[in-house]
Amino acid sequence: MTDESKVGESRRAFLRGTVAAGAGLVAGTTAARAATPDPLITEIQDYASSTGDAVDAVPYGMPIKYENHVVRGYVEWLTESPISSINFTPIHALEGTITPQGCAFERHHSGAIEMTKGEYRLMINGLVDTPLVFTFEDLMRFPRRTMTAFCECAANGGMEWGGAQLEGCQYTQGMIHNMEYTGVMLKDLLAEAGVQPEGKWIYAEGHDASSNGRSMPLEKAMDDVMVAFFANGEALRKEHGYPVRLVVPGFEGNMWVKWLRRIGVYHAAVESREETSKYTDLMPDGKARKWTWVMDAKSVITSPSPQAPIRHGSGPLVITGLAWSGHGKITRVDISVDGGKTWAPARLAGEPQSKALTRFHYDMNWDGSEMIIMSRAIDETGYVQPTKDQLRAIRGTNNVYHNNSIQPWWVHANGEVENVEIA
Amino acid sequence: MTDESKVGESRRAFLRGTVAAGAGLVAGTTAARAATPDPLITEIQDYASSTGDAVDAVPYGMPIKYENHVVRGYVEWLTESPISSINFTPIHALEGTITPQGCAFERHHSGAIEMTKGEYRLMINGLVDTPLVFTFEDLMRFPRRTMTAFCECAANGGMEWGGAQLEGCQYTQGMIHNMEYTGVMLKDLLAEAGVQPEGKWIYAEGHDASSNGRSMPLEKAMDDVMVAFFANGEALRKEHGYPVRLVVPGFEGNMWVKWLRRIGVYHAAVESREETSKYTDLMPDGKARKWTWVMDAKSVITSPSPQAPIRHGSGPLVITGLAWSGHGKITRVDISVDGGKTWAPARLAGEPQSKALTRFHYDMNWDGSEMIIMSRAIDETGYVQPTKDQLRAIRGTNNVYHNNSIQPWWVHANGEVENVEIA
Incomplete structure (x- = not known):
């Protein structure tokens, strides 16, 4: 400690x-x-x-020019086209728990579309008493709720499955953001339509051309799923689904359907492309494990990290990072500075919220010698974040999705940091 | 109810x-x-x-063009020059509790200055064992904390003291923002310098030309005052004091010194211009009440409001707004739709945090007839937000600062909303 x-x-x-x-x-x-x-x-x-900028200079501000490296990153070779691709939150340079919308990662299946609130329609149909269509203004008349939740792509860390590959936590763990959402509860809209007893699943799809539709059990839809129109206090940005997206706390990001178009109620799952050929886990025996919606507990040290090396030499050093669990609250984060031989608890910033990012800090004196630093998240179910080998022992090596293993960073004596894999 | x-x-x-x-x-x-x-x-x-925008289109995003009315507002006639002036948060159009940095109100005394992290210095001097100067990098080596707090200008609502004047809560109550800050505690820096027993006050001043310096008792400085460098997860914006500002939870905004340059420790208050000729309350007997730092409990209905009229006619209506107290947590917000004759409790969104904005909602059926709607905040000390007349009975009518009175809105049958004053 x-x-x-x-x-x-x-x-x-x-x-x-x-x-x-x-x-x-x-x-x-x-x-x-x-x-x-x-x-x-x-x-x-x-x-x-001399005087500086007047208060009428910029009605809506941007980060100062000296911070223009703190932006979403895009890895060209990762996908065939940037239209159906992903970019990465610069988590190595952020602090606290909120991710600003402007630099929160995006994942599109056919690009970020632009529609007005006036054009917006949300249909609820299928096994309901009264099929309904809501305009944006209709939605604004239902009781509103506010919640903070993390959205993580199922493929976050996927490139690291086979071994340490990318330099920087922005690219290894940056397919995540955490925002304060306001909207209406999906259960209130479903109640309005009246779900019939045979209705056991819902299917959510977006207005964009991708037909990125996802099924989920009615129980989840009637629990904490939100039809959201605000994030971090203001309207959703275009790239985050303006004017309306689904917020599915704890579940993989692919299910947080953007530009939400329709909720169908069905007796069974639709088994769409995105939940059969994609977003399933290829197990060692060749079978695909599906319905792996909930993101298990995970953490990452954001600084020091390859993009945030130590420039100040030995002495007091602040280690900081993020932890989260799709199963509820983070209860503890442990830190190791000796490659996992010994662990000590980090300080959690504020009261951890369920299914939201938790910031941790660990204050130490660095003697200037090399170290391997790691963080390990524990959630309220008692689950402990596994090592990569522990995860591989169960899930094999053919996977892309749901890599929630411990991320080690090798800190060199000169303060540079490297992505490494240890047993 | x-x-x-x-x-x-x-x-x-x-x-x-x-x-x-x-x-x-x-x-x-x-x-x-x-x-x-x-x-x-x-x-x-x-x-x-067709496909939409690619993920490499905008490394740092802005709100969609359809939301370009949700910006800071500036009232030209209010001050002589926009260099030493204020703009207003568009609270009528926001939701949740977080204020995006890009549209959070600004108050400058000599404009928003631009400095790099490399140029930044913070001096601690006066009655200390060891005068110290910190670079930005030095500050990043102290234990970090995260907290959410509201920053309210003492003059928020000041134009309304004499009577209903401005149309829209953006202008009547919009000198407020609420962000998640990360930084180091001032008490840790003061401990490093070693405060001498005679040191009873601190004096904080900024790097800008305005010499906006403010005194505060050492007790506050050693309690929850933060030297902050991040807001809502990312670096402070230029207009919010990049790279370092003071966060003084519960205290008036003028004390949240931006581009923080120096903390002097003294045996007494400095009695600077901003705490004698300004930011004091002119009482009926002609005396100035000073050291009125703490912002009393207050609330405002943000929608419906003059800039957010009801366009959907009668039926379900969501009334929403913000409440806050510099003395701690909001425990209750009451709503009246009949000009204060009867009151019913609103729903608070989430767990209220101390000295931070709390969102409230009130769901009702509007029969389409005119109403006078009001909100009334109660905080954990038991304090109840007063009417304007109750406030005037104590503080007279010569004041500009610290108007925390109840704000009534007159909702017309056609859904338009007007700023009115009632007894």
Whole structure:
């Protein structure tokens, strides 16, 4: 476990040390500063002697230009076309638990379409007493709910199944985002239509050309599934399904149908393309395991990581990352800095929410030698995030989806970080 | 209180009614739809027969063009220059509790300045054992915390003190935002410098030219004040103090110093311009009440409101709004639809957090006649949001700051909403 007093001691040493080292860091007594004056303190800067941007300059703001590397990433060779592909959240550079919509990963099956609220229609049909069609305005008249939930692509980490491959947690674990959604509960809309006793499954599909339809048991639809129109306080962005998407807490992202067009109620699953040839798990015996909707507990250290190396040398180091579980709340995250030999609990930021991202921090003193760092999530069901070998022992090596194994990072003495695989 | 069963009954009536009325709403049985086919359902639309935007189209997204009215508003006549002025969060069009950074209100005293992380320095001096200067990288090495807090300008609602004046809650109550912040605790930095026993106050000031410095008791600084660098998961935007701002939960926005430059520790308050000639309350006897830092409990109905009129006619209506208290958690919000004669509790969305915005909803059936709607917040101290007259009885009519009174909206029979004042 972190020895807080030792961290404090070492930090004071690093604050003193940095002056002598002549690094970019300036700290210490007034006398020390006088010996090496820092013009950023002793000279009046432009930004302190003139005025800045007016409040009517930008009605809707963007991140400052110095942060323009914190953007979604796209890996060209991963898919045949960017129309049916994915991009990645820059999780290595984010903090807290909320993912801004502007940099939250996207997955499209035929591109992000553009429709107006006026054009929008949602149909509920199949085994219902009264087939219904809702306009956007109709939906806004139902009781609203707010919830925070993570959306993770089933293929998140999929490229790593066979071995360490991509450099940076943005690409190995960045098919995830976490937003505060507001909308209406699907169960309220289904109640309006009146589900008939034979109705046991629903089938959700989008307005886009992809026919990305997914089935789910009626129990889930009547539990916590939301028909959402706001994310992080404002309207859904175009790439996240404007004006209406499905939010299916804990379930794989493919089921969070965007530009939601229709909910059909049926006696059985539809067995569509996306739930037979895709989004199933190829087991060692050649059979496909299907209906693997719930995303198991997982975590990743976002910094330090290959895209976020240590640039400050030895001394106090903040290790931070994200943990989540489709089965409920994260109860603990353990950290290892010795490749899994010993573990110590991380601090969880705030009260963990069910089926939402939880931020963790681990404060340590780094002695400057190489380490292999790992995080391990535990959820309220008692489930412990497995190693890659543990996962392979059960699921074989032919898989693409549902890789929730522990991610080790190799921290070199020079602070560079590499994606590695250990037993 | 809302009669849920009655709402359900009326909603079914409205769903049936809308077909007959031939409005934009389409609902009912298949037969009913067949009689008046909706081409948005029966015809294949462009967005369903072609592909949309690729995942490499926009590395950092913006809201869809159809939402370009949901932006910060600026009232030209309010101040002499937009350099030292304010703009307003479009709270009438937002939902949930998080305010996106891009449309969160700004208040500058000399404009939003632009500085790099490399240029950034934070000095702690005054009555400390070791004066210290931190670079941005130094700050990133201290233990990090995450918290959600509202930031409200002391002048929020100030124009309404003398009477109903502005149309739209964006302008009457929109000097507020609510974000998830990550940073380090000021108490940890102060501990590093070592506060001397005579140090009883701190003074915080920014890097910009305005010299907007504010004093606060050491107790607050050692409690929950944060030196923040992330908001809603990503770096602070330029207009919110990039790279570092102060977060002072529950206290008026002016104290949340942006582009934070220096924390001085002193035996007494500095009594700067912004805490003597400004940000004090002019009482009926001509004296100025100062140190009115904590924002009292307040709420506002964001929809319906003058900028968000009712366009759907009578039947189910969702009333929604925001409540907050600088003293802790919101425990209840009451709604009146008869100008304050009777009140009924609203639903609070999620678990209210201390010193953060709480969303409330109230589901009702509107019979189409005019109403005067109001919300009233109650916080965990038992404090009840006052009427404007109750506030004036204590604080007189010369004030600008700290108007936390109840906001009535007059809903006309045609659904238009007007800002009114009632006893």
